Amino acid sequence: MAEKKRDETLAVEAQLNERRAEISERQRIIRDDLDAIQPKLDEARSAVQSIRKASLDEIRGFSNPPAAVKLALEPTLLLLGVSCKSWTEVRRVLRRADFISSIVNVSLVVISINLVILNLDQF
Structure with missing residues (x-):
């Protein structure tokens, strides 16, 4: 035994x-x-x-942004865990006082979690 x-x-x-x-x-x-x-x-x-505030102001001022701007902002917002359905929603996110700092300070773990959550939301 x-x-x-x-x-x-x-x-x-x-x-x-x-x-x-x-x-x-x-x-x-x-x-x-x-x-x-x-x-x-x-x-x-x-x-x-x-990124200068003036540049963000210019982007927010677009009523219909160029495709390149949309293409650049879409993945950026996804990394932050934000899914915008319209340009109005994107502009609202761009107006946040912490927009730049939230991008700079986002962690790889948060990015991974946000992407998983957004992918689950699509099903």
Whole structure:
């Protein structure tokens, strides 16, 4: 009986060690991926911080924005977890005092969660 328990314990321990090795490898891959994208993320944040209020005012002033503006804003709003059905709704989001800071400070976890929620809403 004790021999059987010891064998079971050793088997569970071996499985646990295998799982730990898998987890460590996944963590390494994720860290490498994050390290690779961090410079691009920093560059993007810097670019967003450099957006002038006058530029946002100009965009908000469009009654019917050019396709390129819509194309740029749609994924930006999705990253923030905002789904706008009309240009009026987009303009409302652009008027928020925290619009730029919310983009700059959004975390990758929040982005992932927002995208999952928005995708679920489509079903």
